[in-house]
Amino acid sequence: MEFDFSPIFENWRYLRDGLLITISLSVLSIIAASILGGAIGLARVYGPRWLAGVLAFYVDSARSIPALVVLIWMYFAFPLMVGISLPPFWAAFIALSAYIAAYISEIVRGGVLSIRSGQTRAAKALGMSQNQTILKIILPQAVVRILPQYGNMLSITVKNSAICSVIAVPDYLQNSGIVAAQTYRPLEIYTVALIVYIAMILPLTRSTDWLYSRLSHLGRS
Amino acid sequence: MSRMDHQRNAIGKPPIVTYNNVEKCYGDFTALNGVTAEVNRGEVVCLIGPSGSGKSTLLRCTNALEQINGGEIIFDGAPLPKGENNVRLVRRRMGMVFQSFELFPHMTAIENINCAPVTVLGMPKREAEELSYSLLKKVGLVEKAHSYPSMLSGGQQQRIAIARALAMGPEVMLFDEPTSALDPETVGEVLSVMSDLAGEGMTMIVVTHEMSFARRVSDWIMVFDKGRVIEEGRPDNIFKHPTEGRTKEFLRHVGVEV
Numbered sequence: 001m002e003f004d005f006s007p008i009f010e011n012w013r014y015l016r017d018g019l020l021i022t023i024s025l026s027v028l029s030i031i032a033a034s035i036l037g038g039a040i041g042l043a044r045v046y047g048p049r050w051l052a053g054v055l056a057f058y059v060d061s062a063r064s065i066p067a068l069v070v071l072i073w074m075y076f077a078f079p080l081m082v083g084i085s086l087p088p089f090w091a092a093f094i095a096l097s098a099y100i101a102a103y104i105s106e107i108v109r110g111g112v113l114s115i116r117s118g119q120t121r122a123a124k125a126l127g128m129s130q131n132q133t134i135l136k137i138i139l140p141q142a143v144v145r146i147l148p149q150y151g152n153m154l155s156i157t158v159k160n161s162a163i164c165s166v167i168a169v170p171d172y173l174q175n176s177g178i179v180a181a182q183t184y185r186p187l188e189i190y191t192v193a194l195i196v197y198i199a200m201i202l203p204l205t206r207s208t209d210w211l212y213s214r215l216s217h218l219g220r221s
Numbered sequence: 222m223s224r225m226d227h228q229r230n231a232i233g234k235p236p237i238v239t240y241n242n243v244e245k246c247y248g249d250f251t252a253l254n255g256v257t258a259e260v261n262r263g264e265v266v267c268l269i270g271p272s273g274s275g276k277s278t279l280l281r282c283t284n285a286l287e288q289i290n291g292g293e294i295i296f297d298g299a300p301l302p303k304g305e306n307n308v309r310l311v312r313r314r315m316g317m318v319f320q321s322f323e324l325f326p327h328m329t330a331i332e333n334i335n336c337a338p339v340t341v342l343g344m345p346k347r348e349a350e351e352l353s354y355s356l357l358k359k360v361g362l363v364e365k366a367h368s369y370p371s372m373l374s375g376g377q378q379q380r381i382a383i384a385r386a387l388a389m390g391p392e393v394m395l396f397d398e399p400t401s402a403l404d405p406e407t408v409g410e411v412l413s414v415m416s417d418l419a420g421e422g423m424t425m426i427v428v429t430h431e432m433s434f435a436r437r438v439s440d441w442i443m444v445f446d447k448g449r450v451i452e453e454g455r456p457d458n459i460f461k462h463p464t465e466g467r468t469k470e471f472l473r474h475v476g477v478e479v
């Protein structure tokens with residue numbers, strides 16, 4: 001068996017473009033999912049009961065549907081419902097964000113609830129309002145506590161971004177597939193793909209773990 | 222009780238907190254069952270009594286961390302207000318110190334102290350820092366200004382917590398077993414800060430199991446049992462001549478010879 005990595009060098013620009021799509025889809029999705037998930041998690045703890053109920057339903061549903069099904073629904077079904085068609089990249093962005101947000105909301109909710117009630121009592125006793133207590137006292141500690149799980153979500157987001165290739169988003173996996181088909185070198189090209197995903201994800205989880213080991217005392221009340 | 226009220230009012234200090242038949246229930250359970258008592262300005266009042274008798278509950282009702290179900294609590298001439306915004310205005314005027322310190326772990330000692338003046342009172346940062354340093358000096362921890370709570374001993378954490386409460390310029394300080402979570406060797410440093418505070422004329426309501434502190438520092442003692450004040454009086458009277466059987470029982474239980 002002979003290895004020939006030349007197709008990768010010959011097509012590096014094309015693969016790089018795919019990589020950039022994977023990275024931008026992941027980054028945009030994780031930002032949107034963090035904002036959405038954070039808001040949902042907080043609303044479930046501090047919001048009115050009816051809202052918490054609606055959001056619990058959303059979170060449970062999103063966690064019960066495979067990411068791939070969410071994506072396909074977003075691309076093929078959602079446009080029929082609202083009457084506009086979505087470009088594949090943005091369909092993938094919305095699907096991935098909505099999917100990851102459900103998990104992040106659970107992490108945020110757990111983090112907030114893990115901070116003992118004495119902290120809230122101390123803040124209130126100093127005359128702080130509910131909002132000041134959440135923003136200045138509870139959230140900073142919760143953010144530290146959830147770092148390891150959040151790092152996990154970063155890696156899950158990057159990994160799950162690969163499913164966007166089923167709706168022909170030209171991401172790293174999609175472009176690798178095209179190069180593999182044209183050059184008849186799937187072994188080399190997909191092996192490099194494995195390595196590229198590891199190279200993207202490992203530093204993410206490692207650095208959040210490192211950050212956590214440096215900061216964990218700030219969340220220990 | 223009239224005997225003791227007569228002795229107590231000899232100083233003629235006006236009341237700052239008055240409890241009128243205060244009731245507090247948790248579900249079916251009655252934690253406070255008609256507490257009637259008074260705390261005067263400048264007094265140190267110690268609440269003693271068996272576990273579960275409602276001492277912490279009374280403190281939490283005093284700064285409206287808990288809502289009462291009956292009776293009234295009058296602070297500086299006005300009943301505790303209703304509604305979160307009005308309640309906050311009252312809470313600023315009371316400081317609270319907890320058994321478990323409850324310092325904010327993500328803030329340094331000095332940030333713990335100046336956080337509330339800046340956030341709640343809108344005090345300029347510079348002024349708040351100056352205030353914090355003067356309070357750190359008062360509790361003897363200037364050199365720990367930039368330490369995080371996780372790097373401080375229990376006694377040091379509790380002294381910072383006292384400074385944090387003082388930073389709001391409270392008219393009353395509420396202490397809920399401030400030394401119960403401490404190693405024996407650090408209890409003294411916290412009690413000495415509290416004694417200094419009492420010496421400066423701060424009004425203090427202190428839940429404590431430190432009987433020698435209660436005896437030495439307090440002006441008035443209230444004995445709790447089953448959600449009521451069963452006996453109150455000057456420390457000497459309570460410790461030497463308790464009248465209630467349950468007071469005697471409690472004092473024997475905590476190792477005081479009566």
Ligand SMILES: Nc1ncnc2c1ncn2[C@@H]1O[C@H](COP(=O)(O)OP(=O)(O)OP(=O)(O)O)[C@@H](O)[C@H]1O
Binds near residue numbers: 247250252270273279
């Ligand atoms: N949030 C709550 N929910 C239900 N019951 C409560 C709550 N807080 C206090 N209680 C009950 O009210 C009673 C009085 O409690 P409290 O904490 O005031 O007692 P305490 O005198 O401070 O006792 P200790 O010396 O153990 O601190 C206890 O029986 C307790 O179980």
Ligand SMILES: [Mg+2]
Binds near residue numbers: 278397398428
């Ligand atoms: Mg208690």
